[in-house]
Amino acid sequence: MASTPTNHDDDLESDIVIHEYTHGLMNRLTGGGTGRCLTTAVSGGLGEGWSDAMADWANIRRFLYSTNTAVNRLKYSSLRTSSGVHRYGEIWANMLHTLHAQMMVYNEFDANARTNPESRAGYAMSLHILIDAPKLQLAILPVRLVSLVDAKNALIQADYNRYNGLNRCSITQVFARRGLG
Numbered sequence: 001m002a003s004t005p006t007n008h009d010d011d012l013e014s015d016i017v018i019h020e021y022t023h024g025l026m027n028r029l030t031g032g033g034t035g036r037c038l039t040t041a042v043s044g045g046l047g048e049g050w051s052d053a054m055a056d057w058a059n060i061r062r063f064l065y066s067t068n069t070a071v072n073r074l075k076y077s078s079l080r081t082s083s084g085v086h087r088y089g090e091i092w093a094n095m096l097h098t099l100h101a102q103m104m105v106y107n108e109f110d111a112n113a114r115t116n117p118e119s120r121a122g123y124a125m126s127l128h129i130l131i132d133a134p135k136l137q138l139a140i141l142p143v144r145l146v147s148l149v150d151a152k153n154a155l156i157q158a159d160y161n162r163y164n165g166l167n168r169c170s171i172t173q174v175f176a177r178r179g180l181g
């Protein structure tokens with residue numbers, strides 16, 4: 001599956017900066033710099049698309065975020081050959097990217113998912129458990145730091161608490177495929 005809808009980079013700031021910068025660039029390059037030729041719905045969509053594409057192409061990570069293990073081959077074991085929080089973050093972010101995609105595929109589509117907090121669309125449920133999970137992670141400062149295993153287990157618990165384990169199979173499959181079984 002391709003990366004949707006755009007690169008889910010954990011370095012959100014750079015994505016947004018590049019996205020907004022590209023708006024300014026395209027507005028100046030089109031129609032003699034007036035920016036007035038990109039204002040209706042479809043041409044406005046062009047502008048958003050260019051900006052998202054640029055943020056995606058300027059990916060500063062080692063691999064594009066992808067559910068495809070040939071496109072992004074980072075696994076749990078890649079921690080051993082990585083160093084630094086951004087490299088570690090890529091491994092975790094791609095697992096989350098894959099989970100989000102799988103939950104969207106395995107659950108119903110809901111056109112109102114963005115505004116209905118009770119939605120059972122994968123889009124809505126994955127966002128909910130992502131925010132619920134950190135509260136459940138075992139973390140005892142300063143002696144015990146949160147591991148990827150803890151964070152995965154917290155997602156499973158969050159799904160159990162909110163959705164009675166509806167997505168347990170998706171969660172365990174996705175992480176197992178990336179070596180975090």
Ligand SMILES: [Zn+2]
Pocket residue numbers: 019023047048051
């Ligand atoms: Zn935009």
